[in-house]
Amino acid sequence: LCCECGQFHLVLDNHLYNFQDEVDDExxxxxxxxxxxxxxxxxCGHTYCFKCLENFMQEYNFCxxxxxxxxxxxxxxxxxLVRNLLxxxxxLCPFKAECQQTMQRCExxxxxxxRCPGFKKxxxxxxxxxxxxxxxKEDPPTKVETITPKDPEVPSGGSSLVAESSAAAVVxxxxxxxxxxxxxxxETEEGENLPQRTSLVAETNTIEIHxxxxxxxxxxxxxxxxxxxxxxxxxxxxxxxxxxxxxxRIAPGDHILEVNGVNISSVTHCQAVSFLRHPGPVLxxxxxxxxxxxxxxxxxxxxxxxxxxxIHVTLIKRDRSEPxxxxxxxxxxxxxxxxxxxxxxxxxxKNGKLSRNDRVLxxxxxxxxxxxxxxxxxxxxxxxxxxxxxxxxQPGIQLSDPVEDGSTSNSSSSSSSNGGxxxxxxxxxxxxxxxxxxxxxxxxxxxxxxxxxxxxxKESLGITIGGGRDNKNKLPIYVTSVQPIGxxxxxGRIKRGDVLLSINGIDLTHLNYYEAVSAxxxxxxxxxxxxxxxxxxxxxxxxxxxxxxxQGFGWSPLWITWLGLPSYLxxxxxxxxxKGNLESWGFSIVGGFExxxxxxxxxxxxxxxxxxAFRDRKLKCGDExxxxxxxxxxxxxxxxxxxMLKEQRNKVTLTVVSWxxxxx
Numbered sequence: 001l002c003c004e005c006g007q008f009h010l011v012l013d014n015h016l017y018n019f020q021d022e023v024d025d026e027x028x029x030x031x032x033x034x035x036x037x038x039x040x041x042x043x044c045g046h047t048y049c050f051k052c053l054e055n056f057m058q059e060y061n062f063c064x065x066x067x068x069x070x071x072x073x074x075x076x077x078x079x080x081l082v083r084n085l086l087x088x089x090x091x092l093c094p095f096k097a098e099c100q101q102t103m104q105r106c107e108x109x110x111x112x113x114x115r116c117p118g119f120k121k122x123x124x125x126x127x128x129x130x131x132x133x134x135x136x137k138e139d140p141p142t143k144v145e146t147i148t149p150k151d152p153e154v155p156s157g158g159s160s161l162v163a164e165s166s167a168a169a170v171v172x173x174x175x176x177x178x179x180x181x182x183x184x185x186x187e188t189e190e191g192e193n194l195p196q197r198t199s200l201v202a203e204t205n206t207i208e209i210h211x212x213x214x215x216x217x218x219x220x221x222x223x224x225x226x227x228x229x230x231x232x233x234x235x236x237x238x239x240x241x242x243x244x245x246x247x248x249r250i251a252p253g254d255h256i257l258e259v260n261g262v263n264i265s266s267v268t269h270c271q272a273v274s275f276l277r278h279p280g281p282v283l284x285x286x287x288x289x290x291x292x293x294x295x296x297x298x299x300x301x302x303x304x305x306x307x308x309x310x311i312h313v314t315l316i317k318r319d320r321s322e323p324x325x326x327x328x329x330x331x332x333x334x335x336x337x338x339x340x341x342x343x344x345x346x347x348x349x350k351n352g353k354l355s356r357n358d359r360v361l362x363x364x365x366x367x368x369x370x371x372x373x374x375x376x377x378x379x380x381x382x383x384x385x386x387x388x389x390x391x392x393x394q395p396g397i398q399l400s401d402p403v404e405d406g407s408t409s410n411s412s413s414s415s416s417s418n419g420g421x422x423x424x425x426x427x428x429x430x431x432x433x434x435x436x437x438x439x440x441x442x443x444x445x446x447x448x449x450x451x452x453x454x455x456x457x458k459e460s461l462g463i464t465i466g467g468g469r470d471n472k473n474k475l476p477i478y479v480t481s482v483q484p485i486g487x488x489x490x491x492g493r494i495k496r497g498d499v500l501l502s503i504n505g506i507d508l509t510h511l512n513y514y515e516a517v518s519a520x521x522x523x524x525x526x527x528x529x530x531x532x533x534x535x536x537x538x539x540x541x542x543x544x545x546x547x548x549x550x551q552g553f554g555w556s557p558l559w560i561t562w563l564g565l566p567s568y569l570x571x572x573x574x575x576x577x578x579k580g581n582l583e584s585w586g587f588s589i590v591g592g593f594e595x596x597x598x599x600x601x602x603x604x605x606x607x608x609x610x611x612x613a614f615r616d617r618k619l620k621c622g623d624e625x626x627x628x629x630x631x632x633x634x635x636x637x638x639x640x641x642x643x644m645l646k647e648q649r650n651k652v653t654l655t656v657v658s659w660x661x662x663x664x
Contacts, residue, residue: 001122002015002016002352003109003112003113003352004108004109004112004350004352005017005094005108005109006093006094006095006108006112006116006119007094011313011314011351011353013051014032014034014037014049014051014052015037016034017034017035017089017091017105017108018091018092018094019035019089019090019091019092020090020091020092020102021090023035023089027082027085027086027089029047029048029049029052030046030048030064030065031048031049031052031053031056031064032049032052034049035086035089035105036048036049036078036082036086037049037050037051037086038050038051038077038318039077039078039082039083039086040053040075040076040077040078041075041076041077041078042063042070042074042075043070043074043075044063044065044066044068044070046063046064046065046066047078047082048064050318051316053072053075054072054316054318054385057070057071057072073319077318086105087104087105087106087595088104088105088106089104089105090102090103090104090105091103091104091105091108093108093111093112093116093118094118095116095117095118095119095121095122096118097118098116098117098118098121099116099117099118099119101115101116104595106595107595107596110596202288202289202290202291202329203288203289203291203330204257204286204287204288204289204331205249205286205287205289206284206285206286207247207249207250207284207285207286207287208282208283208284208285209243209244209247209282209283209285210281210282211243211280211281211282211283212281214279214280214281215279216243217242217243217277217663217664218242218243218244218276218283218664219238219239219241219242219243219244219245220235220236220237220238220239220242220244220250220661220663220664221235221236221237221239221559221660221661221662221663221664222234222235222236222256222272222273222276222559222661222662222664223236223269223559223621223622223659223661223662224269224272224605224621224622225267225268225269225270225271225272225560226266226267226268227268227269227560228269228560228563228603229590229591229600229601229603230590230603230605230621230622231266231590231605232255232256232257232265232288232605233255233256233264233265233267233269233272234253234254234255234256234605234606234621234622235250235251235252235253235254235255235256235287235621235661236252236559236620236621236622236660236661237252237620237660237661238250238251238252239663250285250287251289252607252620252621253289253290253606253607253609253621254287254288254289254290255287255288255289256272256276256285256286256287257286257287257288258284258285258286259272259275259276259278259283259284259285260275260278260280260283260284261284262275269558269559269560269662270558270560273558273662273664276664277664290606290608290609291609309392309393310361310390310391310392310393311353311358311389311390311391311392311393312388312389312390313351313353313354313388313389313390313391314386314387314388314389315347315348315351315386315387315389316347316385316386316387317347317383317384317385317386317387320381320382320383320384322347323343323346323347324346324347324348324380324387325342325343325344325345325346325347325348325349326339326341326342326343326346326348326354327339327340327341327342327343328340328360328373328376328377329373330372330373334359335369335370336359336360336361336368336369336370336371337359337360337368337371337372337373337376338357338358338359338360339354339355339356339357339358339360339391340356341356342354342355342356354389354391355393357393357394358391358392358393359391359392359393360376360389360390360391361390361391361392362388362389362390363376363379363380363383363387363388363389363390364379364383364386364387364388365388366379445536445537445564446499446534446535446536446537446564446565446566447534447535447536447537448501448532448533448534448535449493449532449533449534449535450530450531450532451488451491451493451494451530451531451532451533452528452529452530452531453487453488453491453528453529453530453531454527454528455487455524455527455528455529456487456527457525457526457527458525459486459487459524460483460485460486460487460524461486461487461488461520461524461529462482462483462484462485462486462487462488462489463479463480463481463482463483463486463488463494463520464479464480464481464483465477465478465479465480465500465513465516465517465520466478466480466513466556467513467516468511468512468513468514468515468516469510469511469512469571470512470513470514471512471513473658473659473660474571474573474658475562475571475659475660476499476500476508476509476565476569476571477499477500477508477509477511477513477516478497478498478499478500478557479494479495479496479497479498479500479533480496480555480556481496481555482494482495482496487529488531494531494533495535496555497535497536497557497561498533498534498535498536499533499534499536499565499569500516500520500531500532500533501532501533501534502531502532503519503520503523503529503530503531503532504523504526504529504530505530506519506523508520509568509569534565534566534569536557536561536564536565537564556660556663558662559622559659559660559661559662560662562659562660563601563659570626570657571657572626572627572655572656572657573655573656573657573658574653574654574655575616575618575619575653575654575655575656576651576652576653576654577612577613577616577619577651577652577653577654578612578650578651579611579612579650579651580650581649581650583611583612584608584611584612585611585612585613585645585648585652586607586608586610586611586612586613586614587604587605587606587607587608587611587613587619588604588605588606589602589603589604589605589625589638589641589642590602590603590605590638591603591638592633592636592637592638592640592641593635593636593637594637599634599635601624601625601626602624602625602626602633602636602638602641603622603623603624603625604619604620604621604622604623604624604625604656605621606621607619607620607621619654619656620658622658622659622661623656623657623658624656624657624658624659625641625654625655625656626655626656626657627654627655628641628644628645628648628652628653628654628655629648629652629653630653630655631644
């Protein structure tokens, strides 16, 4: 059963759909006589499904309609308008007995994975048939995602971290991997793609952190979580003279996969902070660390294939440069190369046959049992159309149940539905912020309140503040504590974490720290005080309490709470990166417009050692990109922003909002 359309068909055949209404003949493929899928236009003005036309052209050299001479290379994707019209055709859920819902064709896959009771029942019955012995066991087997990168459940104990982590860039396959400003290949001035470095190498390492004081803070800032587009928990900054800095093995950009035996690669931001703040003399961490680019090939010992399943999978590229959406990695304890992740919207994820943690035995007949990600990338890049995989799958690997909230942490390759190629009016930053409309409210939302207080002239407000536009992150003024001696504590409406907007009509949003302190003190001398503040509230009241003992660096808001601020409080900065013709910009991005989620911010997910972004030192993991060379990024899809970045050969100006990561 196909996990994308919910019907039975051969892997190489088109998806099947049950359409609610009769479809206009102009939108019908005249090879399969079904509504077009991945429509391709011919020079002679006809349109066919991609798979239909490709299969036809393997046997014939003319157009099926007018028999004019034709080659597949002359054909091109139909306009965005046509693709959007097709995606919006109304289809019926194929599981009629359990589900009578209708939806747009482009929404069916997400419906099946996240909401359809019929598909969930089918998968449950299929698992019971495959693993009848597992029924009745106390501990359920570890679940690994294999079809679409939804949020996996948090396992009860340790699991295969290589299988469950989802680093943004481990090896680049093709020239425009979704979510990755390709670090391994860049276009030359002649327009050809030449490999400068063959792959991006990453390793998983176990690190033990020892603390003399079990409650001493680690001294690092983290971003990410499954409730954000970043997905993984990523180290944003290591503070000087801290426990982590003294150890010296953890660096900004590292992905934290496990804490004291608990897998945190798929937990919320607040859950991860809670795990990392847990006191103890020894902290056991497993981290994914990118080591930069490498041309070296590593020969490793072969592993036994006893009791494992050998699977043959064929993926078909539209052209040589199309990415497969696969991330590969080497393991330190086992020879060969393994699938780390399948990118949402990529060919491999849509095909549905490859799974995380599969070991690649060969590609297009070339033996990779002792191979490297570099060699695999080269084979895939030079393949014309068909890419034939032979993989080894361990027994007991299961599909994960769909997650009901539908949140996903991976980069998107969805096309924008705005129609046609977008035309952006270039404008520079006349102000310090972009006013942008976004429905992104993951985790937290802001609520404005006005507090009017009558007080004695000499009575203190009784609050301490942080932030200020002179802060390196250019934060708004926020309350760090409400002391039990002032009038605000007695009133009870101003709370720690509130952002202060004004006092007695004086705007505080553009002041530095000392200007704000002066304004608060001078106005506190009056008989009445009117404060306007912004309270940032969690949308999910079930998150763990983080009101634990505060030491060392003092209290500061969590990184995720800043994401709930309205855009007029965002203070942007321009970061100018420069590189050579054959260099990569060296960062990956996630987020952007998706049909199912609307507009999401673009975030920096990884920064590659030894690249332009790494050398500049200003860009950080978790930074939000709001514009590229003055062109606003809001409304763009991932597949629209990446080409814009790749077009900039030697210099690019990124306008970013940088929020400080959560301190652990």
